Amino acid sequence: MTEEQTQQSSxxxxxxxxxxxxxxxxxxSFIGMYAGEHCAGTELMIGPLFVAAGVSAFxxxxxxxVGNALAVLSWMFLCAPIATRTRLTLYYQLEKICGRNLVTLYNIANGVMFCFLAGAMITVSATAVGVWFNFPMPGLNDLMPNSIGWVIAVLVVGGLIAVVAAYGYQTVAKFANIAAPWMVLVFLVFGLIGLKQFINATGAEINSFSDLWTLSKTQIWKGGAPLEGQVKFTIWHVAFFAWFCxxxxxxxxxxxxxxxxxxxxxxGLASATGMYVGHFMAWISASILYAYQLHLNPADxxxxxxxxxxRAAGLVGLLCVIIAGWTTANPTIYRAGLAFQALRPKASRFTVTLITGAIATIAGMFPxxxxxxxxxxxxxxxLLMPMGAVVFxxxxxxxxxxxxxxYAELSGKVFNWxxxxxxxxxxGVCVYFVKYAGIQIFFVSLPGWFVAAALYIGISILYQKKLRPN
Amino acid sequence: MKKIIAQCIALLSLVLLIAPSLLLLMNQIELERVKSVMLIATIIWFASATVWMWKENAS
Structure with missing residues (x-):
């Protein structure tokens, strides 16, 4: 064992x-991890956005x-079989295939996307602060921050999250594990209370599943045109989104x-807990709350x-929004920091995490x-799918x-072209499909995967022939 | 023993968290009462779950 390996083992x-x-x-171990990780603050955005996209109940x-089942199958049959055979991290596996420099580029792309995702989680938490201080908050079609109060709220929330992530990532991770069962049930309560509010508001009599289904399709998820500025979601959109999110x-x-x-x-089957708790129950619950808001005032x-x-759960609801955003932004900022640290391995983890948190906070100001x-x-x-195809x-x-x-490991290349x-x-092909072939962004990754696989084989035939070491 | 008691209390607090919303659906309780009970259940959960989960997480 080399000295480097010894250090890593320890x-x-x-x-x-x-x-x-x-x-x-x-x-x-995997059941708990997936259930907690996929019940995040962003679920409270995604559910309502389905309603804004004019989705119908069916x-x-x-x-x-269907979409969540496909996601679980993807974990089971694409990811886990390779993981249990190689038992390596993605980064090390990629380094062997692609070379250190290409992995660095992948790390940058991954880190930037993590920053934006953490920004969205900070945005979610900051909306809870707005309830207390009553400043103007962003609307559905706002792209820029729309009030000083909003900017300050995001700064405070994001700043706290970043500092805590830098000082005590492990402590927040432990707190997140404690909060997870409570949070899952609060999400469920959101749905139950929202349903009751709908029943009261419409005067519906619910005596059977058929009555519940009628209420769902006529009052909650009515289908029809999406709200202004939103893409219309059909069953295909929902299934592909759930699969590819x-x-x-x-x-x-x-x-x-x-x-x-x-x-x-x-x-890999354990991912089903995350999918059907977070990406089924939580999305549905959050969407009911938003549908009720539209029912009360279609202009809101x-x-x-x-x-x-x-509105649904009072102070506990607000706590849930803050904790859901915070506990999921924490590991996201930490992971983004790790990705960026690959660029400058000697930089301190504290500084990198703090800078990453600052970037996420700025991103969070933009709704x-x-x-x-x-x-x-x-x-x-x-963005990251083609590298999955390369690994496969x-x-x-x-x-x-x-x-x-x-090939990079065998040939000593630092950039496998x-x-x-x-x-x-x-x-490039995916962007072309979206821009010029009329394929929506939600669907383009499926053909994109096959394009990536074919390109990697085709270019490898030429590349390895030219550069194959003797 | 302390851990078992904390686990039982934590489990009961989760029941207390979800039960009021079910009672609300059955018209047995008002929404404001649901919110109050949920807040109490939340405090009990974090107090009791921390006792046993914090150490487990650490190990």
Whole structure:
């Protein structure tokens, strides 16, 4: 064992070596982790945005059932099987395939997207502050900060989150674990109270499931035209969104780093807890709250989790919004910091996390990210998806074409152009599809994955032939 | 023993958190009462769950 490996082993992170057998985890560890991680502050934005997109009851329920099932299958059959065979982090796996410089570029892209995502979570938490101090908050179509009060609220919330993440990431992570079961139930309560408010407001008699379904499709998720400035969502939009909103993690292979600890690849099934608690129940609950707000006043289209939660559950609702935003922004800022630290390994973790938090806070001031979260999440998945295709092809297929897997490691290259071009050209093709072929951003990543896989094989045939070491 | 008691109290607080909203659906309680009970349940949850979960997380 080299000195470097010894040092890494002692940290128990196994960042540059396979996870040893004795450190593998059981199925239960993954159930809790996924349930907590996917019940985040942003769920309180996504549910309402579905309603703003004019989704109907059937399209929402069936679309979510199907899309979340596809997401779970992606974890089970794309990500986990590679993770349990290599037992390496995505970053180390990518370094072997792509070379250090290309991984650095990937880290920058990943870090920037994490910053924006954390910004959206800070935005969510700041809407709770607005309930107390009653300053003007952003509307559904606002892209820029619209009041001094809003800017100060985001600054304070974001600043606190950044400082706490820099000083005590582990402490917040522990607090997040304690809050998770409570938060899941508060999300459920949002839905139950919202439903009761609808029943009272419409005078509906609910004596059977059929009555509930009638209320759902005629009052809650009525379908029809979307609100101004929003894209109309059909069952296909909902299913693809649910499937691809975590694309970076499953198809994009980011969760290789998680499932490398799994004893069996079928543990990917544990992701179902996150999908059906966070991306089914929580989205539905949050959407009911927003639909009720529109029912009371169709002109009030603002998607503000703070006021929505306060109306339903009072102080507990506000606490839930703040804690949901805070506990999920914390690891997101931390991960973004780790990604950026790869650029300057000697920089202190504290400074990098603080700077990352500052960037996320500035991003959080601009409501554009939160209000356009559906589109942002789709872009996030699309941006990192090609590297997932590269990892998949490199692991399962490339040797069948007489080529070398882990080519950068074998050849000593710091930038595998076959992987790099597959990434860049795929993104170019996807942008072309969206701009000129009329394919919406929510759907483009599916053909994009096949484009990336084909490009990586095709370019590798040329690249490895030219540069294959003797 | 302390841990078991804390676990029982924490579990009961979660029941207390969800039960009022179910009673609300059955017209057995007012919304304002639901909010008050939920706040009490929240305080109990964080107080009791911290006793056993904080140490478990640390290990």
């Amino acid at each position: 940290s128990n992170e196994f960042e540059r070596q396979p996870v040893p057998q004795e450190h593998l985890l059981g199925f239960k 399209d929402l329920i069936v679309g979510l059932l 975590n694309m970076a993690m499953h198809v994009g292979m980011s969760d290789l780093s998680v499932f490398r600890f799994a004893k069996k690849s079928w543990y 289209t603002d998607v503000l989790p703070g006021p929505l939660a306060f 554009a990210i939160a209000m356009k979260l559906l589109g942002f999440v789709a872009i996030y998945g699309m 092809v490199d692991f399962w297929l490339i040797k069948k074409f007489g080529l070398q897997s882990n 076959a992987a790099g071009l597959a990434w860049f050209l795929t993104l």
